[in-house]
Amino acid sequence: MQEQNYLIELTTRVVEAYVEGNQVDHEAIPALIRETYTALAGLGKDAKPAEEAKPERAVTARKSLANPDQILSMIDGKPYKTLKRHISNHGFTPESYRETFGLSANYPMVAPSYSARRSEMAKRIGLGNTKGQKSKRATKAEATA
CATH class of the missing domain: 1.20.5 (Single alpha-helices involved in coiled-coils or other helix-helix interfaces)
Structure with missing residues (x-):
């Protein structure tokens, strides 16, 4: 009643x-x-849970990694240097993105050439060395100067 x-x-x-x-x-x-x-x-009565439809890939995994300067998003097919911000805007974490699109656990979230440039820059300024220890490059640069 x-x-x-x-x-x-x-x-x-x-x-x-x-x-x-x-x-x-x-x-x-x-x-x-x-x-x-x-x-x-009728709301809530005999409600059948809606099956979650897996989103269709915009590109294949192979095509998404074809260019070392960029990674193509599986969501929209657009190129990105790094996918993390893009996928988080669409409600994914790197793990859930990989799982949703059936990608391997080692599928990169950053374009290889971008990652290499960032790594090179970090090494050049001495990141990753223990305190007080100079990098090999810094030592070589001082020796030639």
């Missing part, structure tokens, strides 16, 4: 809001009330 009263109250609110914002023929209101009540009463 309480559920029915609740449904009637909800139906009243929904129909009232709809009629206030739209031009409705007065003869159509009873049908609108009936349809709204039926729709609200």
Whole structure:
């Protein structure tokens, strides 16, 4: 009984809001009330869980890695130097992205040439060396200077 009263109250609110914002023929209101009540009463009853549709790949895994300067996104097929921000904007983590599109666990999130450039720059400024230890390149540069 309480559920029915609740449904009637909800139906009243929904129909009232709809009629206030739209031009409705007065003869159509009873049908609108009936349809709204039926729709609200049917919510949650015998609901079948929707199967999650796997998104289609925009490109193949091989094609996405064909150019060392960029990685093509499986989501939209556009080129990126690094995918992390792009996939997070679409609600993925690197792991879930790989899983969703059936990619291997070692599928890169950064273009190979971009990664190599960043690595080279880090080595050049001495990152990764223990404190007080100079890199081999810095030592060679001082020796030649």
